[in-house]
Amino acid sequence: MKNRTVRFIQLQNNNWKFMHGDFPDAKDFCYEDSTWYDIGIPHSFGIPYFQENEFYVGYGCYRKIVYVEEAWIGKKLSLEFQGAFQDAEVYVNGQLAGVHKGGYTAFEIDITPFAVAGENLLFVRLNNNWNPRLAPRAGEHVFNGGIYRDVSLLITEPVHISWYGTFITTPAVSKKEAVIDISTEVKNETESEVTCRLVSIIEYKGEQIVRASEVKQLHAKSQMVFHRSDIIQNPKLWHPDTPELYVLKSFVYLGEELFDSYETIFGIRWFQFTSDKGFFLNGEHYDINGANVHQDHAGWSDAVTHSGIHRDVKMVKDCGMNFIRGSHYPHHTVFAEECDKQGIYSVGKLFLGDRGPKEEGYWTSSGYPIKEEDQLEFEESCIRTLKDMIRTNRNHPSIIVWSMCNEPFFSTAEVMDKAKNLVKRLVMVSHEEDPTRPAAVGGAQRGVLIPWGYRGV
Numbered sequence: 001m002k003n004r005t006v007r008f009i010q011l012q013n014n015n016w017k018f019m020h021g022d023f024p025d026a027k028d029f030c031y032e033d034s035t036w037y038d039i040g041i042p043h044s045f046g047i048p049y050f051q052e053n054e055f056y057v058g059y060g061c062y063r064k065i066v067y068v069e070e071a072w073i074g075k076k077l078s079l080e081f082q083g084a085f086q087d088a089e090v091y092v093n094g095q096l097a098g099v100h101k102g103g104y105t106a107f108e109i110d111i112t113p114f115a116v117a118g119e120n121l122l123f124v125r126l127n128n129n130w131n132p133r134l135a136p137r138a139g140e141h142v143f144n145g146g147i148y149r150d151v152s153l154l155i156t157e158p159v160h161i162s163w164y165g166t167f168i169t170t171p172a173v174s175k176k177e178a179v180i181d182i183s184t185e186v187k188n189e190t191e192s193e194v195t196c197r198l199v200s201i202i203e204y205k206g207e208q209i210v211r212a213s214e215v216k217q218l219h220a221k222s223q224m225v226f227h228r229s230d231i232i233q234n235p236k237l238w239h240p241d242t243p244e245l246y247v248l249k250s251f252v253y254l255g256e257e258l259f260d261s262y263e264t265i266f267g268i269r270w271f272q273f274t275s276d277k278g279f280f281l282n283g284e285h286y287d288i289n290g291a292n293v294h295q296d297h298a299g300w301s302d303a304v305t306h307s308g309i310h311r312d313v314k315m316v317k318d319c320g321m322n323f324i325r326g327s328h329y330p331h332h333t334v335f336a337e338e339c340d341k342q343g344i345y346s347v348g349k350l351f352l353g354d355r356g357p358k359e360e361g362y363w364t365s366s367g368y369p370i371k372e373e374d375q376l377e378f379e380e381s382c383i384r385t386l387k388d389m390i391r392t393n394r395n396h397p398s399i400i401v402w403s404m405c406n407e408p409f410f411s412t413a414e415v416m417d418k419a420k421n422l423v424k425r426l427v428m429v430s431h432e433e434d435p436t437r438p439a440a441v442g443g444a445q446r447g448v449l450i451p452w453g454y455r456g457v
Contacts, residue, residue: 006260008155012079012122013041015064016147020045022059027091027123033063041151042303045128046144049301055142062124062147066092070117076156076189079109080163082332083149084126085302086134091123101134102381103143104329104351105388108154108163130362133377135385136351137365138410139328141294148303149332158189159196160260161250162223164391168248169436173270175282178235180210180268184226184250188218198226199251204236209246237282238267238397240322243343245397267340267397273438288345290323291316295331306334313338325349328406328442330389339398348393349403349442350386350426368411368419375415379422383429390433400437402430407443 017036025031045056068077079090079097086103089096093116098109114120128145136143154163165185172179180202188194196218202210210230218224236244245267252260272280279286293312296302304312309332316324322344326335329351339346360370369378386404393399404426411419423441430439 006157006258007160007262010153010155012064012066012151012153016041016043017063018043018060020056020058020060022125022127023061024125026061026063027094027121027125029094029121031063036063042146042148042300042305044144044146044148044301044303046142046146046301047303048299049144049296051296051298053142055144057128057130057143057145059125059127059129060145062122062126064122066115066120066122066153068115068117068120072155073115073117075112076110076154076158076160077112077115078154078163079111079122080106080152080154081109081147081149082106082151082334084124084147085128085143085145087127087129087131089125091121091125093121094123101131102385102388103128103145104331105385106149106164106333106392107388130365132360132365132369132371132374134381135378136329136363136367137369137378138363138367139351141296142301143363144301146301146303148301150334157259159194159218159252159254160187160189161185161252161262162187166248166250166262166264166395168264168266168395170268170270171436173235173237173268173282175237176234178232178268180230180232182226182228182230182248185223186216186218186226186252187223188220191220193220194218194254196224197253199253200228201249201251202230202232203247203249204244232268235268238269238340239282240343240345243267243341243397245340264395265337265340266395269397271400288323290321290325290345292325292327293331294327295329295335304332309335310338310342313342313344317342317344323347325403325442330385330393333392336393336396336399340396344398345400346396346398347401347403347440348389348399350382350389350405366410366412366415367408368415368422370412370415375418379425382422382426386426386429387433390430394434401440402434402437403440403442404430405442408441409443 016039017033018039019036045060088100090098090109092111092114095114097111097114100107162185167183169181197215199213248264250262297304324346326349369375408419427439
């Protein structure tokens, strides 16, 4: 079969320029940045970080030259940011390519219309200003700004698997066999209808276990989800003591030409929470013993490397624990990868609520907005963040629950009912996005457990 140069991922963490302050003219090539700092990603406004109560709030600007090869022109080019706190404007060659609001989840910016062969100027105008319409509104820790997680350039053909476009579930599992349901979202960004063939291969330690293919017609400028189910005999079950992992390899063909390839790591396990007997894993009772883990490190703030994440998970594992509550926000996707590999359960957590004197205008405000004009956009930001967190982490076997919030009762009394209704709405969205995991209401302990609607959802 004839193969194209398909999906290519190039890390863009090196050779950045940075300066505190707002410099909107720095989006232009001619801007003089010789006095800016030379930095690498991950980076925080707050480096060096000594765990003080006070932290810089305002703008920080980043510049970098991204080289695009001539062969990439005509393909889909996008930038992936694993995390930028918290309000980002992304410019390419002086033009606004996209914006993102929210500091804890990954996002993708399409730069295809703005990129040229050769040198391209990437400029990111970022701020960590308190925003009444954006979660979080309060917390007991610092909210340093920065591009504090990885940045990558993604190159694909115009017909490709969507960003984080695979979803693997195991609706029926036993020690004898496992049903594997696979959903794969394929996008056609061309002007023509295409006949697309998706080949799906499941491997365990390099050995092919399953191979299947399916053909669909994709209309121009459209996307379609391929669904299929397979059975694996005598599956290797994921367990903290034996964290067995499989790989799904997905290939997109148009005719005989390979247009995309994508790998998804997943695990096979089944679990159950019960009100009277506790937690069961793979049919056996299992005691959960865990800890909270924040993402920041002394000196580096939240600009933590992969090796730092590996160390944090290993420290929890080595002290005899088997569960991590990601405090109090969605962590880097690498964090869940490490939990998968090292064998430790985790909870994917949304940031809503948390403590403070409820003084409006800073990071000590009511968890839920007190002004009516802020409430709709705030709720939309919570739902958007929840969906992004689930999409980017849904294939990790280590994650056994999605948490909607942390102590949302830290809201002003007059908006408490609206905060409760938002939490209930988030639970519904969580079940819609991922019916395979329960949703938790984190921090509903202060005399409001039942009114918050917690029923082991």
